[in-house]
Amino acid sequence: MDVFLKTVSALNDETRILILRFLDEYGDSCVCDLQTSLDMIQSRLSRHLKILKEAGFLRVERRGTWAYYAIRSPLDRFRSEALEEIRHLDITLPPLQKTSQTGACKL
Amino acid sequence: MDVFLKTVSALNDETRILILRFLDEYGDSCVCDLQTSLDMIQSRLSRHLKILKEAGFLRVERRGTWAYYAIRSPLDRFRSEALEEIRHLDITLPPLQKTSQTGACKL
DNA sequence: ACAATATATCAACATATGTTGATTTAATGA
DNA sequence: TCATTAAATCAACATATGTTGATATATTGT
Secondary structure, three states: OHHHHHHHHHHOOHHHHHHHHHHHHHOOEEHHHHHHHHOOOHHHHHHHHHHHHHOOOEEEEEEOOEEEEEEOOOOOHHHHHHHHHHHOOOOOOOOOOOHHHHOOOOO | OHHHHHHHHHHOOHHHHHHHHHHHHHOOEEHHHHHHHHOOOHHHHHHHHHHHHHOOOEEEEEEOOEEEEEEOOOOOHHHHHHHHHHHOOOOOOOOOOOHHHHOOOOO
């Protein structure tokens, strides 16, 4: 029960759906790039990334000062199906902005 | 987006998961019987049944004074998958009590 | 060690959602 | 029409969750 509810609860937010969709489309991203691309305050992003991670949707990998988040693979059946639904939602995805590469990522 | 979020939001509650599991196990039930079997206040049940119905999980059929709720069929892919998950959750389902038959269902 | 930057966490607040008891609406039968 | 019962809705309250700005932690380079 707990695991299922946590999974569902993680899906129950527009911000997190957008994040999932973004990572699904563009692949691994550091918080910094997500912040620029999605135009979100850093604490807000961290919160949602943590929830998605703890719900089993994402994994994190630390590279230097950066934390790269990515969709976990392989996802189990239910999470995969949820992601598939999200893929077909009518969302206007913002372009990927890799400010972390250029060093222009100062918070 | 709206439809998906509404679906997910409907799943995001223990009470509603229990109701879905119950109806999946025992089939159509009137609010009255659900109330007795699940030991829930009537207004609480009505609320959750409405949410589940509007989210596309349930259908209602009025028979006399009674409103019989049942899992909609066929469910679409995502809702089916969700129901399948719910089927495998570790929930101790209370026994079905058909008080509506005996007339002992006074609220 | 210190400065700079990336990320995580915290506290305060606002909004959303669930619960309950009361009231309203609907259907049936005398 | 009136009484009875089932179900829906409402109002008040409590709890959960999201947002924001501030602070803490972590990593790198000087």
